[in-house]
Amino acid sequence: MDQPMTLKNNGQINIILNNEPVKPKPKKFSTTIPNPVVQPKPVIHHQPLKEIEAELKSLVGMDDLKKIIKEVYAWLYVNKKREEQGLKAGKQSLHMMFKGNPGTGKTTVARLIGKLFHSMNVLSKGHLIEAERADLVGEYIGHTAQKTRDLIKKAMGGILFIDEAYSLSRGGEKDFGKEAIDTLVNHMEAKREDFVLILAGYSKEMENFLTLNPGLRSRFPFVIDFPDYEVEELLEIAEQMIAEREYHLSKDAYYKLKEHFLDIKYNRSLKDFSNGRYVRNVVEKSVRAQAMRLLMEDRYQREELLTLTMEDISFS
Numbered sequence: 001m002d003q004p005m006t007l008k009n010n011g012q013i014n015i016i017l018n019n020e021p022v023k024p025k026p027k028k029f030s031t032t033i034p035n036p037v038v039q040p041k042p043v044i045h046h047q048p049l050k051e052i053e054a055e056l057k058s059l060v061g062m063d064d065l066k067k068i069i070k071e072v073y074a075w076l077y078v079n080k081k082r083e084e085q086g087l088k089a090g091k092q093s094l095h096m097m098f099k100g101n102p103g104t105g106k107t108t109v110a111r112l113i114g115k116l117f118h119s120m121n122v123l124s125k126g127h128l129i130e131a132e133r134a135d136l137v138g139e140y141i142g143h144t145a146q147k148t149r150d151l152i153k154k155a156m157g158g159i160l161f162i163d164e165a166y167s168l169s170r171g172g173e174k175d176f177g178k179e180a181i182d183t184l185v186n187h188m189e190a191k192r193e194d195f196v197l198i199l200a201g202y203s204k205e206m207e208n209f210l211t212l213n214p215g216l217r218s219r220f221p222f223v224i225d226f227p228d229y230e231v232e233e234l235l236e237i238a239e240q241m242i243a244e245r246e247y248h249l250s251k252d253a254y255y256k257l258k259e260h261f262l263d264i265k266y267n268r269s270l271k272d273f274s275n276g277r278y279v280r281n282v283v284e285k286s287v288r289a290q291a292m293r294l295l296m297e298d299r300y301q302r303e304e305l306l307t308l309t310m311e312d313i314s315f316s
């Protein structure tokens with residue numbers, strides 16, 4: 001019998017050839033020979049980026065959004081470095097459009113972005129001013145422009161968040177809402193250095209709004225979708241909210257909740273389901289139910305105070 005022959009495979013893995021073809025045994029070698037395909041994960045040395053990641057962690061899911069925020073950070077940071085070297089630095093505006101159903105986290109994210117942009121030195125204050133049609137639209141000619149300008153003034157250094165933004169184009173050309181849109185558009189350009197405008201609302205209505213106002217789309221470089229949550233995400237949000245309040249779920253309470261979310265999701269058993277907000281309501285109602293149960297039973301052991309049981313889980 002011929003002697004086995006040893007070949008080098010890219011200098012990494014030894015393959016022994018005999019008369020018979022022999023399959024490589026990656027497992028046997030894996031402890032001593034580095035796998036050439038797996039790249040090490042880049043280590044993030046940037047302190048601000050680490051802080052941003054920690055803040056974003058509190059949001060369940062939203063992978064696309066988390067990626068966009070980190071990209072914006074990188075872009076701003078590199079621009080600053082380019083400026084320091086006398087190179088051209090882009091001046092992109094950061095106005096955004098959020099599209100999604102109720103309770104999908106649009107306001108929460110807007111508030112977080114304000115904080116993050118403040119810590120990145122993009123916004124001098126980072127506060128959030130929430131507004132809706134009635135806050136912008138006035139009752140006579142000139143009134144709307146004034147109201148809108150006042151609101152922008154309040155939002156300077158932070159974020160102006162307009163919910164159900166499409167209601168501004170509700171009445172067409174003759175409506176004062178149009179005046180509000182025009183005023184916003186003027187200020188978006190003029191004041192883009194220290195002011196971010198976020199228009200939010202349901203996906204379909206927002207798309208329609210953009211069709212009616214074709215000049216608007218290009219003024220919003222960031223259009224972000226907020227999809228409805230999956231059952232696993234709803235459970236994660238619930239567990240997070242429960243942990244924040246220093247409670248935990250018993251096993252059967254967890255399954256009761258899961259079954260309820262599955263029923264909502266697949267049997268559409270709830271008409272006005274509002275994602276994260278609905279979860280928050282269930283959590284708050286269940287905490288109250290637990291308090292009532294403990295009071296009635298006169299039981300206040302530490303573990304009892306901490307645990308939400310199946311009978312506590314209450315739906316709206």
Ligand SMILES: Nc1ncnc2c1ncn2[C@@H]1O[C@H](COP(=O)(O)OP(=O)(O)OP(=O)(O)O)[C@@H](O)[C@H]1O
Nearest residue numbers: 058059060102103104105106107108237276277280
């Ligand atoms: N991804 C998430 N992770 C953790 N909590 C979330 C998440 N999304 C939503 N929530 C929670 O759900 C609740 C509702 O969220 P929020 O008010 O941000 O929704 P929204 O999209 O602005 O709703 P609406 O359009 O009806 O105003 C908040 O308590 C928020 O903390």
